[in-house]
Amino acid sequence: MRAACLPNRLRLSGDPSFSSGHVSECLRCQAEAAKYRTLLRYLMQMRSQLVPAPAGLVEVVGRGLSRVTDVPKKSRVREVAFAATGVVAMAGAVKLWRRRVSV
Amino acid sequence: MADRNVEEGRELLERAQNGDEGAFSELVRIHQSEVFTLALRLLGNYELAADAAQETFIRAWRALPKFRGDAALSTWLHRITVNTSWTLGRRAQRHNAADIDEVAPIGHDTQPSPEAVAENAELQARLRNAVTDLPDAHRAVVVLKDIYGWSHAEVAESLDISVTAAKVRLHRARKRLKESLWREMV
Incomplete structure (x- = not known):
C-alpha cells in the first residue's frame, strides 16, 4: 500500500462515493471503493428482506391493549382542551367583572 | 388501488386513535413484520426482538392519540421500535439475559x-x-x-x-x- 492510499481508505469507509485524483490512478483504492459500494448495495437490499413476525404477535398485543387503561382517546383530548379553554375564558370574565365592580 | 389503500390506512388510523382496538390490531397486522425485522436487526436476538415488537405496539397504542401524522405511521413506528429495542437491549445486557449461544443469526x-x-x-x-x-x-x-x-x-x-x-x-x-x-x- 502506498502512503497516499491510507487517508483515502479512511475516507472510503465513511464515504464510498469519494474519489480523488489518487483513487482514479490507484488500482488498490479502486478495488477498495468497489468493495464498499458492494457492501452498501447489499446493506440497502436488506431493507426489503422482511423477517416474518412470530406467530401470535397480533393476539399478544391485543391482550396487552386491554390491560392498558390509561389511554387518552383523541376525542377525549379534544374535549379536555375545550373544557380548559372554557375555564380560562370564565376566569378571565370573572376577573374583568370584579375589576368593574371594584371601580 | 394505492389511493384506496392509503384511504383505508387513514381510516384505520383514525379509528384506532379514537380507541378502536380492532382497528389498531389491524394496523399491528399490517406493520408487524416491518417492526419485528427492525427490532431483530438492532438486537440480533429473536426472543428479545419479539418482546421489543410487542412493547413497541403497546407504546404506540398509548401514544397514538398524540400522533399528528407529520410523518408516515411506519416512520413513527420505526422510531418507537428503535427506542424500545435500545431500552430492552440495555436491560438485557444489565441482567446478563442475552446468552451469546442463544443469539440467532439475523435473517435465518x-x-x-x-x-x-x-x-x-x-x-x-x-x-x-x-x-x-x-x-x-x-x-x-x-x-x-x-x-x-x-x-x-x-x-x-x-x-x-x-x-x-x-x-x-x-x-x-x-x-x-x-x-x-x-x-x-x-
Missing part, C-alpha cells in the same frame, strides 16, 4: 428476493451474520443509516449520541463488515 427465516439470490445469496447471508456479530452500538448505526437510510443527525438523535460519534461508529462498523466479508471470501 428470511426469504431473500429472487434478485438477491441471483446476485449473490452467499454474500448476503454472510453479511447478515457479519451485521449480527457487530457490537451493539455499531450494529445500531449501520442498521439505521445503511439499511434504513436515516440521516446521521436522525441516527445520533435516536441513539442519544453526537453526530460525530455516529459517524465514527459507522466508519468502524463498515470497515469491520468489509473486512469480515472479504477476508472470508479470499
Whole structure:
C-alpha cells in the first residue's frame, strides 16, 4: 500500500462515493471503493428482506391493549382542551367583572 | 388501488386513535413484520426482538392519540421500535439475559428476493451474520443509516449520541463488515 492510499481508505469507509485524483490512478483504492459500494448495495437490499413476525404477535398485543387503561382517546383530548379553554375564558370574565365592580 | 389503500390506512388510523382496538390490531397486522425485522436487526436476538415488537405496539397504542401524522405511521413506528429495542437491549445486557449461544443469526427465516439470490445469496447471508456479530452500538448505526437510510443527525438523535460519534461508529462498523466479508471470501 502506498502512503497516499491510507487517508483515502479512511475516507472510503465513511464515504464510498469519494474519489480523488489518487483513487482514479490507484488500482488498490479502486478495488477498495468497489468493495464498499458492494457492501452498501447489499446493506440497502436488506431493507426489503422482511423477517416474518412470530406467530401470535397480533393476539399478544391485543391482550396487552386491554390491560392498558390509561389511554387518552383523541376525542377525549379534544374535549379536555375545550373544557380548559372554557375555564380560562370564565376566569378571565370573572376577573374583568370584579375589576368593574371594584371601580 | 394505492389511493384506496392509503384511504383505508387513514381510516384505520383514525379509528384506532379514537380507541378502536380492532382497528389498531389491524394496523399491528399490517406493520408487524416491518417492526419485528427492525427490532431483530438492532438486537440480533429473536426472543428479545419479539418482546421489543410487542412493547413497541403497546407504546404506540398509548401514544397514538398524540400522533399528528407529520410523518408516515411506519416512520413513527420505526422510531418507537428503535427506542424500545435500545431500552430492552440495555436491560438485557444489565441482567446478563442475552446468552451469546442463544443469539440467532439475523435473517435465518428470511426469504431473500429472487434478485438477491441471483446476485449473490452467499454474500448476503454472510453479511447478515457479519451485521449480527457487530457490537451493539455499531450494529445500531449501520442498521439505521445503511439499511434504513436515516440521516446521521436522525441516527445520533435516536441513539442519544453526537453526530460525530455516529459517524465514527459507522466508519468502524463498515470497515469491520468489509473486512469480515472479504477476508472470508479470499
